[in-house]
Amino acid sequence: MSLAADRASRSLRLTALTKEFATFTAVRSLDLEVPAGSFFALLGPSGCGKTTTLRMVAGLEVPTSGSIHLGDDEITYEKPYRRPVNTVFQNYALFPHLDIHENVAFGLRRRKVKDVDRQVKEMLALVELESQAKKKPPQMSGGQQQRVALARALINRPEVLLLDEPLGALDLKLRRAMQIELKRIQTEVGLTFVHVTHDQEEAMTMADTIAVMNGGVIEQMGSPAELYENPRTTFVANFLGQSNLIAGSVASAEGDVVRVDMHGNQVSIPAERAHARSGEGWVGIRPEKVLLAPAGEPIDAPGNHLTGGIVTDVSFVGVSTQYLVQMPWGQELMAFEQNTGRRAVLAKGTKVDVSWRPEFSFLLPASQDVN
Numbered sequence: 307m308s309l310a311a312d313r314a315s316r317s318l319r320l321t322a323l324t325k326e327f328a329t330f331t332a333v334r335s336l337d338l339e340v341p342a343g344s345f346f347a348l349l350g351p352s353g354c355g356k357t358t359t360l361r362m363v364a365g366l367e368v369p370t371s372g373s374i375h376l377g378d379d380e381i382t383y384e385k386p387y388r389r390p391v392n393t394v395f396q397n398y399a400l401f402p403h404l405d406i407h408e409n410v411a412f413g414l415r416r417r418k419v420k421d422v423d424r425q426v427k428e429m430l431a432l433v434e435l436e437s438q439a440k441k442k443p444p445q446m447s448g449g450q451q452q453r454v455a456l457a458r459a460l461i462n463r464p465e466v467l468l469l470d471e472p473l474g475a476l477d478l479k480l481r482r483a484m485q486i487e488l489k490r491i492q493t494e495v496g497l498t499f500v501h502v503t504h505d506q507e508e509a510m511t512m513a514d515t516i517a518v519m520n521g522g523v524i525e526q527m528g529s530p531a532e533l534y535e536n537p538r539t540t541f542v543a544n545f546l547g548q549s550n551l552i553a554g555s556v557a558s559a560e561g562d563v564v565r566v567d568m569h570g571n572q573v574s575i576p577a578e579r580a581h582a583r584s585g586e587g588w589v590g591i592r593p594e595k596v597l598l599a600p601a602g603e604p605i606d607a608p609g610n611h612l613t614g615g616i617v618t619d620v621s622f623v624g625v626s627t628q629y630l631v632q633m634p635w636g637q638e639l640m641a642f643e644q645n646t647g648r649r650a651v652l653a654k655g656t657k658v659d660v661s662w663r664p665e666f667s668f669l670l671p672a673s674q675d676v677n
C-alpha cells in the first residue's frame with residue numbers, strides 16, 4: 307500500500323458549531339479550520355468541551371447548531387460509518403480473543419476487502435509491531451496495545467483520524483515515547499490528526515496547531531510557539547506553562563512599543579504582544595526569560611529592569627535552578643536559570659535586580675482573572 311497516495315487533501319472545517327445538553331452549553335459557536343494533513347490538538351482542562359467537539363466530528367453526537375465540512379462537502383448529519391473519519395480511544399477497545407493481526411484485519415475482513423494480509427503487514431510495520439502479529443492484546447504492554455489500536459484505525463484509510471486522550475493510560479516515560487512515535491506516523495501517512503488532550507506538553511510536542519479550549523469556546527489558536535510566547539489571555543498564559551504576571555498600567559502606546567508603569571519602574575512591550583492598549587494590565591514574562599543579577603551589578607542584557615528583589619527560595623532541578631524572588635511590592639517572581647556552570651548559584655537572601663528583554667514579555671488586560 308502506498309501511504310503517500312492516501313495523504314489528506316481536504317481541510318476539516320467547523321462553523322459556529324454548538325452543542326447544548328438540556329440547559330448546559332458544552333460547545334459554544336466554535337469556528338475552526340484544520341488544514342489537510344496537519345496535526346491539530348484540542349487542548350483544555352477537563353470539562354471544557356474537547357470530547358464533545360470530537361464526538362460531533364465523528365458523528366457520535368448531533369450538533370445543536372452549526373456545521374462540519376470536509377473540503378466542500380458537508381458532513382454535519384452524516385452517519386458515523388459514512389464519514390471518512392476514524393477514532394482512537396484511550397481504552398484501545400481491542401478484541402482480547404483475536405491476535406494482533408486479526409484485530410487490525412477485522413474491519414477489512416468485514417468489508418470483504420481483497421489483499422487483507424498484505425495490508426495488515428504493512429500497517430503493523432508502520433507501527434513497528436511486525437514481530438508481534440501472533441500475540442493477543444492481553445500479552446502486550448499498554449503502549450503496544452495503543453499502537454495496535456492506531457493501526458486498526460489507520461487501515462481504514464480515514465481522511466481524518468481523531469484521537470481522544472489516546473495516551474492517557476500510559477505512564478509518563480511511555481507517553482513521551484509514544485508522543486514522538488505518533489508524530490512520526492502522522493508525518494509518514496500525511497493524514498489529518500485531531501488530538502484531544504489536557505496535557506499541554508503533549509500538545510506542544512506533537513501538534514502543528516493547537517486550539518486552547520476553555521468553557522466551551524476557543525480562547526486562542528496557533529502554533530505551540532505562538533501560544534507560548536504570545537498568549538492573548540491569562541488562561542492561555544497559565545495553561546501553557548508557568549508565567550509571572552505583574553500588575554501595571556499603560557503609560558503610552560505609540561508606534562511599535564507600549565510602555566507600562568509597574569511599581570515605580572517603566573517597562574516596554576512590543577506592540578504585537580500588547581493585548582491591552584490603555585488602563586490596567588498584566589505584564590507577563592516566562593520564568594526562563596527572567597535574568598537575575600546581584601543588586602547593583604551591571605546588567606548586560608538590554609531591556610526591562612526591576613530593582614529591589616530578594617531571593618527567597620532556591621531549588622536545584624538538574625538542568626536548571628529555580629528561584630523565587632520577592633519584590634518590594636510583596637509579589638514573588640519565578641526565575642529559572644539553566645545550569646550551564648557559568649556562574650555560581652545565588653544564595654537565599656541575596657539582593658538581586660530582575661531584568662528581561664522586552665521582546666520576551668507580553669501584556670494582557672487586567673479585566674482577566676490571573677488564576
Ligand code: ATP
Nearest residue numbers: 327330332350351352353354355356357358359504
Ligand atoms: P474531559 O477531558 O474530562 O473528557 P472534555 O473537555 O472532553 O473533558 P466534554 O466531555 O466534552 O469535556 O464535556 C463538556 C461538558 O459537557 C462537561 O461539563 C460534561 O459534563 C458535559 N456533558 C458531556 N456529555 C454530556 C451528556 N451526554 N449529557 C450532559 N452533559 C454532558
